[in-house]
Amino acid sequence: MDVTRLFGCNVFGDEVMKNSLPEEVYKSLRRTIEEGAPLDVGIAGTVANAMKDWAVSKGATHYTHWFQPLTNLTAEKHDSFLEPDGDRAILRLSGKDLIVGEPDASSFPSGGTRATSAARGYTAWDPTSPAFVKEGTLYIPTVFVSYTGETLDKKAPLLKSMTALDAQAKRLLKLFGIEARRVATTVGPEQEYFLIDEEVYKKRKDLILTGRTLFGTPCARGQELEDNYFGALKPRVSAFMRDLDETLWSYGVFSKTKHNEVAPAQHELAPVFATANIAVDANQLTMELMKKTAEKHHLVCLLHEKPFEGINGSGKHNNWSLSTDSGLNLLDPGETPERNLRFMLILACIVAAVDDYQGILRASVASAGNDHRLGADEAPPAIISVYLGDQLGAIVDSIVMGRTYVSKRPVPGSIGVPSSPIFPIDTTDRNRTSPFAFTGNKFEFRMLGSQASVADPNIVLNTIAAQAFSDAVDALEGAKDFEKACRAYTEKLFKQHYRIIFNYNGYGPDWEKEAERRGLLNNKTTADAAGELLKPENIAVFVRQGVYTEKEVLARADIVLENYVKTIAIEARTMIEMARREIFPAVSAYIKELCEGIAARRAACENLPITSDMGTAESLARLNDDFLSAVETLEEDLKNVPSDTKAAAGAMAHIVSCDMEKVRALADGMERLTAAKYWPFPTYFELLYSVR
């Protein structure tokens, strides 16, 4: 297979455009794609026709405006190219078809920005992300807005945040004499997931309805031997990964790295980074194709943040950087960062932004699923902090303490094996416990959950960085002695925001106490985290940077909470159903068998020992009683959840979730005592170890 020919073969990419469009049209479109110049509507008809011809040559009969509503999924509605021409049919895609669509918006979440009666919504082409053909349909990436202009998706605010950052970063670079045509956010999301066998999956209502196991005792062997991480791939997994890679490559997704993760049955895929909006589209496509490809292999891909208790959950490390059109990475510290004024100023701005807006950064990754992961000794805690590593940490320390920095050059290292090459040792180690870690020439935001859209955290990162850059330029523009002013401003920021820097173990219990002392936020549940979006200073930053209106921020807060409430309600109802109709009867049946055995033994011979059977039957009977009353409490509390979204979220976080934990603990206790053949659904052992 020629991978270079396979790559992007289903994408309406640069080469196809160049070959199929008149030169002027091609140039105009490239200007829009590369510089974000407004699209010349006059060329839409020509582009649409070329796109249609190309798509038809790839076997497409339909097209769809592909958009990202305020769920974590994508939406699509397919229209065929077919149009009547007398009594014949012709294939057509007009300029208007390409540029705008009008799906009914009433059934997508809007957080109250749109009344149900006002159902109109528009999708508008995003020419900066390439169209592609998949399964007979031409996919046109679009943004989604309401009739009254409010954004109803994640893409429009992402593009607006990129525009804001571009403008402010260019202003900042100008201070240093650099004229960039464009500064783009680059994003590389590392995607974690689980693969389990389809037959086993089908027997678990909780996995089917909620994406995670609501019951299950940990398997005798979890991840303690640390032998899954980077372990050899099992044949079925390897075949799946190969198939997935080839599919992704055909859609122009740069899938690069694949490996086993820490937990049994857990894996990861990392792409080569791309401009933020393209990376977001690619990640949505990746998640979708992971599920579809798994199906082909009789596997199921679980993207939930915490499918199994007792072993690691899945996240999505959001690698984020900024780079100019000429390829200058603004987060590249160079050989001597301490003398790199521009880098140190940019770093200080980002540190300040993360400190000032820690609340909305945390809120951007808030979901019911992710609450199980943050702070569970496997992912960073719910507290935001910044890790800078040894070298930058020492430089910032010296700035803050007013000491002279003594540079530690990277030393040529050898691993001590005579035949191995000498190589420079990195100046930053990895710190996997930090939520926001500097990793060489980018920041890695590690709090994002595995099934979430990558758009959310990047909208926030771009917005708050744009604000910090804008503040810096306002302060430094026109300074008489720019170098001196810049150093002083950088120093001021590091001093003011020193509390957010934490270079040690973020998993330790001491950190929580220390963070509290420093006055850092620690919003453990989505119910608390979403409240940050309502604070005036947080709303203000989105409004000032032109990313959201106030109404849109409030709507988003509402959607986060609504989604949280609904998710936990579905989990609770699923739990009740499995408890009453599967677990309770199964345990009762086993108790009955034990009792019949005891009676039979007694009848056969008075002297046969019955103690263990009696003991087990008694324990189970008691547990099953307690279990049913715990289920009744859950039912009752679920019924009493208030209708107001904010109050409901509080009840879900602090009452219903606790009830669910109790129900689960009792069920898991019974699982340990119940004969395997009576247990009504597959156990953790079968879930985690069935794929060979």
Ligand code: ADP
């Ligand atoms: P690690 O996290 O293990 O250090 P890498 O350095 O290879 O691994 O990068 C991990 C992810 O970071 C990859 O998806 C990669 O594309 C992405 N990445 C690397 N450089 C950048 C950058 N400048 N901007 C955004 N993402 C980047």
Ligand code: MG
């Ligand atoms: Mg990483």
